[in-house]
Amino acid sequence: xxxxxxxxxxxxxxxxxxxxxxxxxxxxxxxxxxxxxxxxxxxxxxxxxxxxxxxxxxxxxxxxxxxxxxxxxxxxxxxxxxxxxxxxxxxxxxxxxxxxxxxxxxxxxxxxxxxxxxxxxxxxxxxxxxxxxxxxxxxxxxxxxxxxxxxxxxxxxxxxxxxxxxxxxxxxxxxxxxxxxxxxxxxxxxxxxxxxxxxxxxxxxxxxxxxxxxxxxxxxxxxxxxxxxxxxxxxxxxxxxxxxxxxxxxxxxxxxxxxxxxxxxxxxxxxxxxxxxxxxxxxxxxxxxxxxxxxxxxxxxxxxxxxxxxxxxxxxxxxxxxxxxxxxxxxxxxxxxxxxxxxxxxxxx
Numbered sequence: 001x002x003x004x005x006x007x008x009x010x011x012x013x014x015x016x017x018x019x020x021x022x023x024x025x026x027x028x029x030x031x032x033x034x035x036x037x038x039x040x041x042x043x044x045x046x047x048x049x050x051x052x053x054x055x056x057x058x059x060x061x062x063x064x065x066x067x068x069x070x071x072x073x074x075x076x077x078x079x080x081x082x083x084x085x086x087x088x089x090x091x092x093x094x095x096x097x098x099x100x101x102x103x104x105x106x107x108x109x110x111x112x113x114x115x116x117x118x119x120x121x122x123x124x125x126x127x128x129x130x131x132x133x134x135x136x137x138x139x140x141x142x143x144x145x146x147x148x149x150x151x152x153x154x155x156x157x158x159x160x161x162x163x164x165x166x167x168x169x170x171x172x173x174x175x176x177x178x179x180x181x182x183x184x185x186x187x188x189x190x191x192x193x194x195x196x197x198x199x200x201x202x203x204x205x206x207x208x209x210x211x212x213x214x215x216x217x218x219x220x221x222x223x224x225x226x227x228x229x230x231x232x233x234x235x236x237x238x239x240x241x242x243x244x245x246x247x248x249x250x251x252x253x254x255x256x257x258x259x260x261x262x263x264x265x266x267x268x269x270x271x272x273x274x275x276x277x278x279x280x281x282x283x284x285x286x287x288x289x290x291x292x293x294x295x296x297x298x299x300x301x302x303x304x305x306x307x308x309x310x311x312x313x314x315x316x317x318x319x320x321x322x323x324x325x326x327x328x329x330x331x332x333x334x335x336x337x338x339x340x341x342x343x344x345x346x347x348x349x
Contacts (some may be wrong), residue, residue, distance in 0.1 A: 017311035018044040018070070022078060022264060026297035027051060028058055030065045033299060036198060038069035041306040044320070045076030047295055048131065056129060059089075063130040074324070078133040078181070081122050084152055094125055095339075100137060101152030104124060104165055110345050115155070115168040117342040120338040123176025124335055135181040135227060137169040139216040139298035141189035149194040159212050163219035170223055172326060173177050177327045182220050184229035184266060185259065187188045187213030195230040195272035199241060206235040214257055221258040224323030228253075228265050228271035228289060240287075241272060242282070269301060277301055278308035284311065290316035312315045 021043040025034050028051075038046075046066045053059050067075045079088050084099025103114040105264040119137070126134060141162060142154040155162040170180040190213065191200030202209075217226070219310050228243040233252075243265045253259050265284045277294070281304075284292050290312065294305045312320070 015029045016042060017317065018042050018072070019077075019279075019306060019309050020101075020289075020291050020312045020316060021305060021309045022047050022076070022291055022293045023302050023305075024049060024295040024297040025052060025062075025066070026299075028054055029062060030069065034297075035065070035069045035136040037299065037302065038066065039071075042070050043306070044291060044312060045078060045133070047078040047080075047135075047293065048088060049080075049295065050090070050298075052092075053088055055093050059129045059131075067130075071251075071252065074132075076133045076179075076320075078135055079126065079131050080135045081126060082136045082138070082153060083118060083122070086153060089125060089129075093215070094120070100150040100155050100165070100169070101142070102181050102346075102349070104155045104162075104164065106345060106349055108347065111165055111292060112168040114342065114345045115165045115237060116172040117171040117338055117345065119172025120176055120333070121172075121335070121342060123173045123178040124168055124333060126178050126337075127176055131178070133181060133225065134173055135183060136173070137166045137173045137180065137182065138184070138188075139163070139166050139182050139220060140184055140187055141191045141213055141216065145192070145196050146189060147191050147200070149191070150189050154189060159215040160219070163216045164315075166216065167220055171218065174332070175263050175331065179224050179323055179326065181225040181227050181264065182217065182223045183227035184231070185217050185226045185263075186229065186233070186248065186257060187217065188229045188231055189213060191229075193233055195266070195270055197271040199230065199232060199274075201232045201234060203234050206233075209233065209235065210256060214252065217253075217257045217259065221260070223259075223261060223265060224326045225260055225262045226253070228263065228284075229291070230266050230270055240283075243273070243289065244283040244287050260319070262290050262316070262323050263288065265289045266297040268305065269294060269296050269298075277304045281305050281308035282289075292321055332335045 083097030155165040173180045237245040237247040
């Protein structure tokens with residue numbers, strides 16, 4: 001009898017391991033083709049953009065449909081909701097939050113309180129929709145003469161203060177049961193071109209990067225998720241951007257910074273990267289990314305990425321599980337009181 005039971009247990013199928021990918025979709029609801037593709041590809045999760053978000057009921061239904069397509073109610077659903085210029089959820093249905101730079105301009109403890117409270121309010125917005133991961137906060141420093149793509153999205157130009165404010169934002173998200181994604185590791189602030197369109201090359205010596213840009217990420221190395229920078233750091237790897245560089249990921253991100261959470265690439269379709277999407281996918285995963293991110297929802301591109309990707313490794317699955325365990329039990333939250341306090345902090349500026 002025992003042998004027969006063991007044989008039956010051994011014959012049970014193993015749980016399917018999700019694909020090491022996060023995909024976007026094209027519009028406000030899933031098409032039949034998208035649903036079939038996501039069911040077959042089984043990506044770990046999804047990401048939403050402004051094109052996907054019109055009102056709360058619609059977003060809630062879309063989030064549920066995405067998870068239903070892969071048959072996992074806990075599939076991560078990501079969004080970039082930073083405040084300021086980068087906000088996928090906009091008025092009139094969602095509040096407009098100030099940019100991190102505006103919050104960082106508050107004096108003394110008010111800046112940390114503002115960073116926490118803004119993130120806690122954003123977390124409440126996202127949790128009501130079923131969104132579970134926010135690609136926020138940036139840990140990139142604001143650097144004079146750099147491209148404006150970072151600008152007021154940064155918490156400032158002083159590494160340790162920027163780290164304190166970013167940690168306050170992470171704490172606000174986590175208290176609202178939303179996982180933060182620190183970005184763009186190991187630092188996009190010195191880029192003189194926008195990586196959406198071209199490949200930035202940073203010539204700053206490594207010792208200076210370790211003292212400044214990398215320090216911010218080191219201070220928050222315990223966070224559950226991070227997103228890579230499509231930036232070449234010539235003093236570390238003169239040929240490959242961080243997303244595709246085993247040296248940058250191994251020596252810097254996993255090494256001197258010490259980050260051991262889920263590492264997701266920035267969008268593979270961005271202009272900074274060369275080669276086919278299949279080549280980019282394979283190179284990012286081989287370099288040490290746990291997940292690849294593809295955002296634009298174009299079916300032909302997603303199909304190419306899916307064919308080149310692989311299921312999550314055991315180590316990546318462990319990192320995802322550790323991240324999920326970071327969701328804090330949400331304390332009672334008085335949204336009205338939180339909004340009033342936050343507005344009072346900002347008014348004092």
